Amino acid sequence: MVAIDESEHSAYALKWTLDHFFTPTPNPIFKLVLIHAKPSAISTLGLAGPAEVIEGDARNVLCDAVDKHHASILVVGSHAYGTIKRAVLGSVSDYCAHHAHCTVMIVKKPKTKH
Template sequence: VYSKPQVEAVVDVVDGEPKHVLCDAVEKHHADLLVVGSQGYGAIRRALLGSVSDYCAHHADCSVVIVKQPGSKN
């Protein structure tokens, strides 16, 4: 018997540094999946500014999907 999986999305507005806010929200809501966007910065700019998506991919306690902008080369 096949049943359709259910998807629940949560909207939570929080102040703070995005990489920490996102990882904290994963724990708070017991998320199974975190979807984040990527600006497609080059390696130098990413090294200087840091990367929220990269941080989340390494620190979130769930699977992370990074969605790049259309036409992004990175």
């Protein structure tokens, strides 16, 4: 299961997942489920595999989706918020790491070198 939103961190986490868990074989080992938590649901995404846009707080939506789909791993991108922003907004990845009933992989987008 991959948590997605409109951020480049989310896109990187999805690409990382596809690169590391999926190969061009006729019988894939894994089933991919994409979950997008929104304050108000507007549509279902048409990406590779089952996808859901679910209304609600991302922390709760993701942990509930893990249980619903019996996910063995949840991949989330890291927004790399600083201490203050993380304290105010909360960290979805940190919450999921502590509350999801599966392995949680937090994928960080590498910083570009100048």
